[in-house]
Amino acid sequence: MKAECLLENFKKAIGQIEKVAxxxxxxxxxxxxxxxxxxSHLIIRATNLNIGAEIIIPAKVSxxxxxxxxxxxxxxxxxxxxxxxxxxxxxxxxxxxxxxKRSKMTLKSMNADDFPTLPRxxxxxxxxxxxxxxxSGIRSVSYAAATSDIKxxxxxxxxxxxxDQLVFVATDAFRLAEKKVKVGNVxxxxxxxxxxxxxxxITRILSEFPGTIKVxxxxxxxxxxxxxxxxxxxxxxxxxxxxxxxxxxxSKTELIILKGDLxxxxxxxxxxxxxxxxxxxxxxxxxxxxxxxxxxxDTGEGVVNVEAALSGAAIDTxxxxxxxxxxxxxxxxxxxxxxxxxxxxxMVVKGVGDPSFTYLVMPMNx
Amino acid sequence: MQDVQTTWQxxxxxxxxxxxxxxxxxxxxxxxxxxxxxxIFFVGVPNEFYREWLSTKFHKEILKNxxxxxxxxxxxxxxxxxTAPIPSMSPKPQPTMQAKELPLxxxxxxxxxxxxxxxxxxxxxxxxxxxxxxxxxxxxxNPGTYNPLFIYGATGLGKTHxxxxxxxxxxxxxxxxxxxxxxxxxxxNDYVSALQTNKIxxxxxxxxxxxxxxxxxxxxxxxxxxxxxxxxxxxxxFFDKGRQVIFSSDKHPNYIQGLEDRLKSRLSQxxxxxxxxxxxxxxxxxxxxxxxxxxxxxxxxxxxxxxxHVEGNIRELEGIFNTLMAQMDVKKRELNIQEVKLLIKxxxxxxxxxxxxxxxxxxxxxxxxxxxxxxxxxxxxxxxRARQVAMYILREDFSISFPLIGRKMGGRDHTTVIHxxxxxxxxxxxxxxxxxxxxxxxxxxxx
Numbered sequence: 001m002k003a004e005c006l007l008e009n010f011k012k013a014i015g016q017i018e019k020v021a022x023x024x025x026x027x028x029x030x031x032x033x034x035x036x037x038x039x040s041h042l043i044i045r046a047t048n049l050n051i052g053a054e055i056i057i058p059a060k061v062s063x064x065x066x067x068x069x070x071x072x073x074x075x076x077x078x079x080x081x082x083x084x085x086x087x088x089x090x091x092x093x094x095x096x097x098x099x100x101k102r103s104k105m106t107l108k109s110m111n112a113d114d115f116p117t118l119p120r121x122x123x124x125x126x127x128x129x130x131x132x133x134x135x136s137g138i139r140s141v142s143y144a145a146a147t148s149d150i151k152x153x154x155x156x157x158x159x160x161x162x163x164d165q166l167v168f169v170a171t172d173a174f175r176l177a178e179k180k181v182k183v184g185n186v187x188x189x190x191x192x193x194x195x196x197x198x199x200x201x202i203t204r205i206l207s208e209f210p211g212t213i214k215v216x217x218x219x220x221x222x223x224x225x226x227x228x229x230x231x232x233x234x235x236x237x238x239x240x241x242x243x244x245x246x247x248x249x250x251s252k253t254e255l256i257i258l259k260g261d262l263x264x265x266x267x268x269x270x271x272x273x274x275x276x277x278x279x280x281x282x283x284x285x286x287x288x289x290x291x292x293x294x295x296x297x298d299t300g301e302g303v304v305n306v307e308a309a310l311s312g313a314a315i316d317t318x319x320x321x322x323x324x325x326x327x328x329x330x331x332x333x334x335x336x337x338x339x340x341x342x343x344x345x346x347m348v349v350k351g352v353g354d355p356s357f358t359y360l361v362m363p364m365n366x
Numbered sequence: 367m368q369d370v371q372t373t374w375q376x377x378x379x380x381x382x383x384x385x386x387x388x389x390x391x392x393x394x395x396x397x398x399x400x401x402x403x404x405x406i407f408f409v410g411v412p413n414e415f416y417r418e419w420l421s422t423k424f425h426k427e428i429l430k431n432x433x434x435x436x437x438x439x440x441x442x443x444x445x446x447x448x449t450a451p452i453p454s455m456s457p458k459p460q461p462t463m464q465a466k467e468l469p470l471x472x473x474x475x476x477x478x479x480x481x482x483x484x485x486x487x488x489x490x491x492x493x494x495x496x497x498x499x500x501x502x503x504x505x506x507x508n509p510g511t512y513n514p515l516f517i518y519g520a521t522g523l524g525k526t527h528x529x530x531x532x533x534x535x536x537x538x539x540x541x542x543x544x545x546x547x548x549x550x551x552x553x554x555n556d557y558v559s560a561l562q563t564n565k566i567x568x569x570x571x572x573x574x575x576x577x578x579x580x581x582x583x584x585x586x587x588x589x590x591x592x593x594x595x596x597x598x599x600x601x602x603x604f605f606d607k608g609r610q611v612i613f614s615s616d617k618h619p620n621y622i623q624g625l626e627d628r629l630k631s632r633l634s635q636x637x638x639x640x641x642x643x644x645x646x647x648x649x650x651x652x653x654x655x656x657x658x659x660x661x662x663x664x665x666x667x668x669x670x671x672x673x674x675h676v677e678g679n680i681r682e683l684e685g686i687f688n689t690l691m692a693q694m695d696v697k698k699r700e701l702n703i704q705e706v707k708l709l710i711k712x713x714x715x716x717x718x719x720x721x722x723x724x725x726x727x728x729x730x731x732x733x734x735x736x737x738x739x740x741x742x743x744x745x746x747x748x749x750x751r752a753r754q755v756a757m758y759i760l761r762e763d764f765s766i767s768f769p770l771i772g773r774k775m776g777g778r779d780h781t782t783v784i785h786x787x788x789x790x791x792x793x794x795x796x797x798x799x800x801x802x803x804x805x806x807x808x809x810x811x812x813x
Contacts, residue, residue: 027392049392049415114389117422119414220446221414234413245542 001065003037007087007100009057013044014078016205017055021071022048027114032068034115035089035096037061042089045118046071051198052118053205054230067096068112077105118232121223125188126216129166133181134213135203137168138194140179140330140357142203145196146172156193158240169243170196175323176243176346176360179330190217193236202231247358248348251339253312255283255290256352259328259336265304266325269294272302277322278364283340285310294321315340317347318364324349327359374399374409377431384427393419400447405440407432410447417444478545480537484530490655492648495524498639502532506539509578509610512637514601517614519641522681525614528641529580532612536578545578550586554593570596574603580612584633588624598629605632620798621805644680649673652680656687664690668706675710686710722760722774725811729756732807741776755800757783758790759807 014033022030034045042059046052067089077098081087085101096107138157146154158169165180166189194202202224206213209229216223223232269279272294280293290308295301317340328336333351340347349359374397382390393416400408409428411417420428421444432439491499498517505515515532517525533545548556560569573579579600587594604611615622618640619633644652650673657664672690676683689709693701701709730737733752740753757775760766761783768780768787775783794801 027388030392047415049413052415116415116419119418121414232414234415242542242544245544 001035001037001067001089001091002063003042003059003061003090004086004088005042005057005059006084007081008084010042010087011078011081012208013042013055013057014074016208017044017046017053018071018075018078019204020048020051020053020201021046029068029110029114030116031071032110032115033071033074034066034068034112036066037064037089039064045115047116047118049116050195051201051231051233052116053201053232054118056228065091066112066115067091068110068115069096069107070110073107077107118230119221121216121218121221121232123216123218126214127189128212128214129183129189130212131206131209133183134166135207137166137179137181138199138203141168141170141177142196142199143170143326143329144172144175144177144359145170147196152195152236153193153238153240155197156195156236156240157199158191158193158243159189160191161189169240171241171243171360174320174362175326176246177327177330178243178247178358180356189215191240192217192222193238193240194222195234195236198233202233205229205231246346247360248339248341248346251312251341251348253283253285253310253315253340255306255308255310255338256335257306257308257338259331259334259351261307262336263325263328265292265306266321266328268302268304269321272296272299273321276364277320278318279321280316280318282316283310284314285312286314312340315343317343319347319361320364323361327361330357330359370399370402370407372399373402373407373432373435376435377428380431380434381424381427385424393424398447400445402436402439405438407436407439407442409442409444411444413446417446420444478533478537479547480530480533480545482534484527485534486531488655488659489524489527489531490644490648490652492644492651494644494648495528495641498528498641501637501639502528505532505610505612506535509536510608513605513608514611514613514633514636516619516633516636516638517612517641518616518618518638520616520643520679522679523641523643524680525641526582529582529612529614533578533580543578544576545580546573546576547580547582549582550584550590550593553581553597554587554590557593557596570600573600576609578610578612579604582614583616584613585615585617585622587629588622591626594626594629598626598632601629601632611636617805621802623802623806643677644683646673649676649683652683653687656684660691662691662694663700665700665703668701668703671703671706672710722764722766722771725760725764726756726774728810729759729807732803732810743776754786754790755804755807757786759804759811761787762791763808763811 017033021033030048032046034043036043036045037059038061040058040061041056042061043054043056045054081100083101088099090097090099091109092106094109096109098105098107142157145157149155154171154173156170158167160167160169162180164182164184166183168177168179168181170177206224209226211226213224213226213229216225217235220235220237221232222235223230225231269292273279274294274296278294281291282293283290288310290306290310291303292306293301293303327349331349331351331354333354335352337350337352338347339350344363346360346362349361351357378394378397381394385394396412397416397420398410400410402408409420411420425442429439429442432442486502489499498519501512501515501517504511517528519525530547533547536543536545557569560566581597584597587597601611613633618638619625619630622630650669653664653669653673657669668690672683672686676686686709690701690706693705693709726740727737729752730740733748733755735749735752739749740756742749744750753775757771760771760774761768766774768783771783772778772780790800790804794804
């Protein structure tokens, strides 16, 4: 193999794809990046068998061929490259030689024939969605998904279409986030469960591309693609829990607070919070009292009188403050509302005037 | 034929020798044999990546090895199987210390087992079941009003239709409601298998996660003590949370043999309603509804004849109706009344002709007495009791006249018989043991 390409392009592609490669695997080839030089492109590919990605960059190829080298190694080298000079790649014996204007590096390569092919998702029902909205929708909820693999259904982000909106849902059974994003005419987006483990990489790579992306979905697999990019991930099988029925329909107590104020209070609560992140929240609208308390047997106790608009019945509950602060990243409104039905039922967090995001937090037992 | 799992295991052993260890653990560890059909062997793989790779890279090797063990195999297909464990690609994240939080009540892929065919639209209401129907409607409007709602009646009278109809209507009213319709058999099996696999907690959790619990044919619970205990606790949970529970049985709970008293009292605390046999008018209504449902017209006199002569349960009525339809279909015309008479004669169970002597014999046998003792003029307490029960049953169940009973019972006066019947009748109300005895005798007589 012998090829030349722009250093800038190569560096960017490696940076995007490097993290997709597997780590701590029994099969070393999965920790490699695969590079193929065809007529006029370099195809750069990595996979960990859960997710696979491929980026195509233009190149001047004088000799076609394939090579596989350690992703970690290549990543380190690529991040150190600078300048806009052309970069040449050449294989010699079992080595890949990377040359720039000033430097020459020789990397040990692996047997590229052992590198897995990426499954191609072929369907007639592919459609385009705007990357921006898709990524922000997923990021608005993905932190709420379960992290353990015990229940794969909830270790996923649930996506489905509701009219002209795409709905993103994630929960770990203690809190739940739902985001609705208007995407216009998405013809038919099927219900899917996207494994949360793959979401970081998918959104990270997608967010570096502008415009829209083609989405193809078959039963167990999803792919995102355009002319230069192809990402594919497995989908979680099974059914998502019927979460709509637990969404509270009414509210008996409501608290509205400026988002900035809330962030400051939560920060100060952090000082005294124990390992369960507990805070006590007492709301008494009749006497206009609202306090948050956190205590820790080792460090002490903090009480904050919260300045907020209160209404409804008095309530006294205990919450995990981390769950609350998690949700604030998804709220763009200036004010945040908490609404409650009963002390042992879920609290609903919303941005005031923003119906697209709903967040449920279960109280803690006392 | 060899079991696919074993075949695949032996193939794996062979492959292990050919490919490197690292390759083997990565690509083959999580595969398994699924099935073998028409010469095609299906291999379950964790996801699309595996399918792609195995079919491009190892296909020949796999096929060769498979053929060595099973010459019928002509091809191999790879299917993505959800049962295959997905290998964890990153180190397992440590579960964060979750405080004792209430888990959201969620369920995964549940099925309510309700048969959508049973709705209130095709439920015929007559005097025989109107109380049960209105109780069902009340439950529908305000779940938890009658908790539990207990419907009982003989077989084939529409208990299942009614309770499933309640479930289906609830679902229409609130599509997100979690309903479970089950029967005693399923519940018991589920419980037993949970015990065997040590998953009793997930069993409890599963059943406690429903909003409405409907259980059919609970008379089969008799003698299943542990299952009853489980149901008892389950019911308490539902009751405390104000969630609706609906039961059906062929007997009043007090007469279900081998049912624990605490469960009986729970069953009795809500509303107990019986469905009796449909009377003539209702039978006509049911037949008319059937005609409408199938879009056929049958002469009024024919329907009248059927309703008049088929006195049994609704299922029998349906049976006759279906036979009628089939006959009409074959003959391509309506049947006349003569043909219908013939049809019914063949289909109806002949009315049971039990002789008085037989009944007395059965009852004497039940009380472990010699038959002749019943007829004798003795006042020994146990014999008197048996005799009185016999008179009561003859009168109540077989409508035999008082004087005839007296004559059959060794020439007693009809006033003696009246007295005995009244006595047992009042005692039955209070004496549950006696009531059970009579229920048992009745079931013996009806078989």
